[in-house]
Amino acid sequence: MSILVYIEHAEGKVKKTSLEAVSFANALSAKTGEGDVVAVALGSIDASELASVGKAGAAKVLHASDARLNDGVILAHAEAVAQAFSSTGAKTLVLAKSSLGDAVAARLAVKLNAGLVSNVVELPNTTSGYLVKRSIYTGKAFAETSVTTENKILAIKKNAVDLKTDGADAVVENFSVTLADADFASKITSTERATGEILLPEADIVVSGGRGMKGPENWGMLEEMAKVLGAATGCSKPVSDIGWRPHHEHVGQTGVKVAPSLYIAVGISGAIQHLAGVNSSKCIVVVNKDPEAPFFKAADYGIVGDAFEVVPKLTEALKAEL
């Protein structure tokens, strides 16, 4: 028996969120006795990188290196993972919530007749039945979800578990999948991706700006602070609506939901729709010149002051300390 983990990679590296999923599966197996954690990776990637997934707790990595899987073609990925699931005899599939992961998991739920829980925030309670806690109402509440099927799929929310880093290298095995033309019915024609930057949905620290920044030309100081912190940059909805920043940086109810360790909001008043996107952050710092800004109520630390004065000083202080 084993637990299967679908891992994603970009630019030659396994994603950190996928390593969290492997860590989650490792802890789950220790609890339920479901045996080894086996990861499945699709498309071209170095075997040495895959072996390092063992550090997070995988005993084995199945590698389907078919180059047609390099692009995240949803149907083909779902079919390949289904084949890995049946060949390993797993009953549980774990994956990280992501753009591709969600799309693939939904199809797998039907293919595998598996109860699927998304936004899982902690290990299941298996003392009586199989209860999984997940985040709902965009982080404003939690639900205990009862999974009643033999096969199960858990899509893990970021920061649900601590990343395991002390495992031994995993055994990497080639895995051949049989894919039909129909699995490639859609064609990815091009991809636009911010390269070399820290991606917002996966970032451990996020620096976000709102309308208080007064214009796109003032983002340099936030980028500077983000650079010092190794953080991603985000923004509020009005900022992306006016076009000061690209849509993929919009944090909030209808944008990216982040769950970093540290979220620094500068010049954002804290409308409830914005808070919905950040309320899973471990620690929130708010800089705003309006002491009545609602964001202060949701913050751990606050500075009442002008962004143009506070941000450069804070960046200097961070530089001195880090």
Next chain:
Amino acid sequence: MKILVCITHVPDTTSKIQFTANNTKFDSTGVQFIIGPYDDYALARAVELRDQTGGKLTVLNVGEAETEPTLRKALAIGADDAIRVNTFPKDSIFVAKQIAHYAKEGGYDLILMGRESIDFNGGMVHGMVGELLGMPSFSPVMKLDIEGTTVKMAREIEGGKEYLEAQLPLIAGCQEPIAEWKIPNMRGIMSARTKPLNVVEPVSQETQAEATSYQLPPAKGAVKLIDKDNVSELVKLLKNEAKVL
């Protein structure tokens, strides 16, 4: 072209979330319900596509009688008719099965819905319907154009987007900026009253992952304010107290 848009009936984004009946039910006291914001984008794009290519636009909701005002609003925005599957939406697979059943019956070319509902946030129903119907499914889709039977889409990925092409029929979970939300005008509101709203019975499907109880996150402590002339104090607190640096 026949288009189906599936909508959710969800609490307004500014609602205070509370539970009742020993934390087993959502407390709807004083809560205003709306069309799911992502579904609203899907509906807006569907209205544009219907106006462009002709054909018929149907909206569907899986829900009990209280969701009818939400369906009427969708009719006012521009849908031609509505279907309400008369049952409580118990979990994703249960809802997907209902949609798949009535979508198959209706023979739609394009099925749109929001990328996720804003109550349960699963984001899984479109993919499940796709698999149940043997149709390709895509999400989150932020741009969708139709040329003949080819659908050109942009899908949001971490830190960017992916452009792709597929053939009709297909299913897409939508998000902004696929279209601007449409606000119903008076003529739309008047005509919505007489457009057909068909109530149909659910098909059977066992639930697989049903929510059994709810809880609210622990209350946040008071904010610690730091003087703007003493920012190094904040850095110390982040390092030593919050331990996030």
